[in-house]
Amino acid sequence: MLISVRDLVKRYGNLVALDHFSLDVREGEILGLLGPNGSGKTTAINCILSLLRYDKGTVEIFGRPMAPDAYESKRDIGVVPQNVAVFNELTVEENIDYFCGMYVEDRAVRRGLVQEAVEFVGLADFRRFYPRKLSGGMLRRLNIACGIAHKPKLIIMDEPTVGVDPQSRNSVLEGIRKLNEHGATVVYTSHYMEEVEQLCTRIVIMDKGRTLATGTKDELKAMINRGETITVEIYALQDEDVERIRQLPNVASVEYDDNRLTVRYANGQHNLLTLLDFLKSRDLSFEKVYSERPTLNDVFLEITGRQLRD
Amino acid sequence: MAMHVFSYRLKCLLRDKESVFWTLAFPVLLATMFHFAFGHLMTGEPAFEPIPVAVADGAAYQSNFALRQMLEAVSADGENQLLRLTVVDREQAERMLAAGEVVGVILPGEGSDTGDATSVSLMVTQSGIRQSILKALLDEYLHSYATVSSIAAANPVALFGLIGELGARESYTQQVSFSDVLPDSSIGYFYALLAMTCLYGGFWGMRNTNDLQADQSPQGARRSLAPTHKMAVVLCDWAAALVVSFGEVLAVLAYLAFALKVQFGSQVGYVLLTCAAGCLAGVSVGTLIGTMVRKSEGLKVGILVGVNNLMCFFAGLMFVKMKDIIARNAPVLSYINPAALISDAFYSLYVFDNHRRFFTNIAILCVLSAAMCLVSFMQLRGERYASL
Ligand SMILES: Nc1ncnc2c1ncn2[C@@H]1O[C@H](COP(=O)(O)OP(=O)(O)O)[C@@H](O)[C@H]1O
Ligand SMILES: [Mg+2]
Numbered sequence: 001m002l003i004s005v006r007d008l009v010k011r012y013g014n015l016v017a018l019d020h021f022s023l024d025v026r027e028g029e030i031l032g033l034l035g036p037n038g039s040g041k042t043t044a045i046n047c048i049l050s051l052l053r054y055d056k057g058t059v060e061i062f063g064r065p066m067a068p069d070a071y072e073s074k075r076d077i078g079v080v081p082q083n084v085a086v087f088n089e090l091t092v093e094e095n096i097d098y099f100c101g102m103y104v105e106d107r108a109v110r111r112g113l114v115q116e117a118v119e120f121v122g123l124a125d126f127r128r129f130y131p132r133k134l135s136g137g138m139l140r141r142l143n144i145a146c147g148i149a150h151k152p153k154l155i156i157m158d159e160p161t162v163g164v165d166p167q168s169r170n171s172v173l174e175g176i177r178k179l180n181e182h183g184a185t186v187v188y189t190s191h192y193m194e195e196v197e198q199l200c201t202r203i204v205i206m207d208k209g210r211t212l213a214t215g216t217k218d219e220l221k222a223m224i225n226r227g228e229t230i231t232v233e234i235y236a237l238q239d240e241d242v243e244r245i246r247q248l249p250n251v252a253s254v255e256y257d258d259n260r261l262t263v264r265y266a267n268g269q270h271n272l273l274t275l276l277d278f279l280k281s282r283d284l285s286f287e288k289v290y291s292e293r294p295t296l297n298d299v300f301l302e303i304t305g306r307q308l309r310d
Numbered sequence: 311m312a313m314h315v316f317s318y319r320l321k322c323l324l325r326d327k328e329s330v331f332w333t334l335a336f337p338v339l340l341a342t343m344f345h346f347a348f349g350h351l352m353t354g355e356p357a358f359e360p361i362p363v364a365v366a367d368g369a370a371y372q373s374n375f376a377l378r379q380m381l382e383a384v385s386a387d388g389e390n391q392l393l394r395l396t397v398v399d400r401e402q403a404e405r406m407l408a409a410g411e412v413v414g415v416i417l418p419g420e421g422s423d424t425g426d427a428t429s430v431s432l433m434v435t436q437s438g439i440r441q442s443i444l445k446a447l448l449d450e451y452l453h454s455y456a457t458v459s460s461i462a463a464a465n466p467v468a469l470f471g472l473i474g475e476l477g478a479r480e481s482y483t484q485q486v487s488f489s490d491v492l493p494d495s496s497i498g499y500f501y502a503l504l505a506m507t508c509l510y511g512g513f514w515g516m517r518n519t520n521d522l523q524a525d526q527s528p529q530g531a532r533r534s535l536a537p538t539h540k541m542a543v544v545l546c547d548w549a550a551a552l553v554v555s556f557g558e559v560l561a562v563l564a565y566l567a568f569a570l571k572v573q574f575g576s577q578v579g580y581v582l583l584t585c586a587a588g589c590l591a592g593v594s595v596g597t598l599i600g601t602m603v604r605k606s607e608g609l610k611v612g613i614l615v616g617v618n619n620l621m622c623f624f625a626g627l628m629f630v631k632m633k634d635i636i637a638r639n640a641p642v643l644s645y646i647n648p649a650a651l652i653s654d655a656f657y658s659l660y661v662f663d664n665h666r667r668f669f670t671n672i673a674i675l676c677v678l679s680a681a682m683c684l685v686s687f688m689q690l691r692g693e694r695y696a697s698l
Binding site: 012046049050051052053054068069071072074075077079081083084085086087089090094098099101102103105146 | 318321322531696
């Protein structure tokens, strides 16, 4: 276990930001910490990193208790904080070199690492730029480069892609996957479920300072009693047909409204095929068909009764 | 690693153009204003008023030929007239001093150490430039007299030539300006200005604390996560602030010396030492406030500006009498006030011959700074924070 958190309690006055929060991070995984804004992700990360004082609980990293002076452990951790933490007086390259230099002493080695990091975040053309001259998304990417340039064993990223444009975001996510393939274990917090679903090998859903559910995305989706949702644009469907569709295997619910048929399934296979076969057999013509897999939002909705994103 | 952190810190601070501008521009602007305000004093024109002095008449004065000759020489009419001498009895002299008609009373035959007929002492009621000149004059006289005596004892023949030289009219006036400064009053303002520039080091100390504490800035949080020992980072930052602050004081000093032609006399080394100790104190004050006040940056800067100004005020940098008021009513304050210590170090440099008082000031400055740093560093060392 690379990180082992047990029963963290963190209070801000009367507000309980972490309520017996526990977490295990296994070597080699990309762990996603998914939760809506204010659910305590950042607080959890800062407690794990010994930046924040907490009221109760224990944190171990690399099997050693984490503390402000656990420098040996810190050497192997890379952090991309939620708030961009770069110096406005240093250029892109200097910023990366500065932070990298706190981990890697050898200048020659460092030069290579800095170049790699610059390319990694796609800022090669902006090496000599000062942070003030960068767009919000570029700043975020610089922030990422500063956190990972020294090739840490464990990378902790707190919402690293907020404000990054979709194209750069994809390349960043791709990069994180590469870092992971090269052996880095990643903890990734986000409130974007798509991102977490796309990237993470294991997901922890948290809300109100508590862990709600843990597992791979498939495991999580299996936890709720829901399979795909199929939507068909179809005209003049008879009530009788709607009733028959309701009788098909695995169907949980059927709605027909405004020439739009929505069929929700519990789990099961070949649901789309069965439905299309049925429509064909009834000689019903239709326009478009959509099939949606359940999302983590559905999981969150099911557990909390609220949407992940407000 | 330390060099890495230090050199980047230096870069950060030096490229903080706004801070560099303000901490430099303000002293330079003020110096330029002083220059035009006191311009006539620095061009060496005889804007100098002879200093009114009384001598207590009596057997001691009449028998002290060397003293009489010297005093008469420097109070003779002419370009080099230094004193306006009144020879009266002692009571009358003291009345004149009390009434402010004279700046000091020279008491022949009274001396702290010797007590012999050739000794002389000075009575003043205030400290100031004119009093300092008087003191320097008498010290110089005593010094020359001691030289004469020892030569006389060793080689009586050589005495004849020397007495002629000492008795020469300009001899003493030249001696007074021996440190190639006629200590004019404007120099005091420039010393005050330097003290203030030293205290501006506080801005750098404060900026450091901002970038070191996890609950003050994202940069502070980020650097708290690095594997470099936090104390090492604190010390590197601190050293960089000190270097920048001292560099700025040197720049202001150079501007005063080369552009405005302010004369710092033969004690340049000591002036530099005072600047260094001053910067140390300045940076420490900023560091202390930055660690103790955990509020917005604007508030912290405001508090620092307020504290600096208050210290300068109590040190008499804005209103000269304040220094005496503090010395009389709250003497402790002048020992714990860095501004007072810096300005007093400068002051004692050109008033006193020996450097005892000067080094006392420097020592207290260093001890104070060390105490402030100790308290701040303990705080900055970096435990977990209650809230970020
Ligand atoms: N410094 C603080 N003081 C008081 N409350 C805070 C502080 N920081 C965070 N909180 C509260 O703690 C909860 C968790 O916040 P946070 O960890 O930032 O959530 P997330 O990162 O998931 O968005 C929120 O309700 C937030 O308002
Ligand atoms: Mg957060």
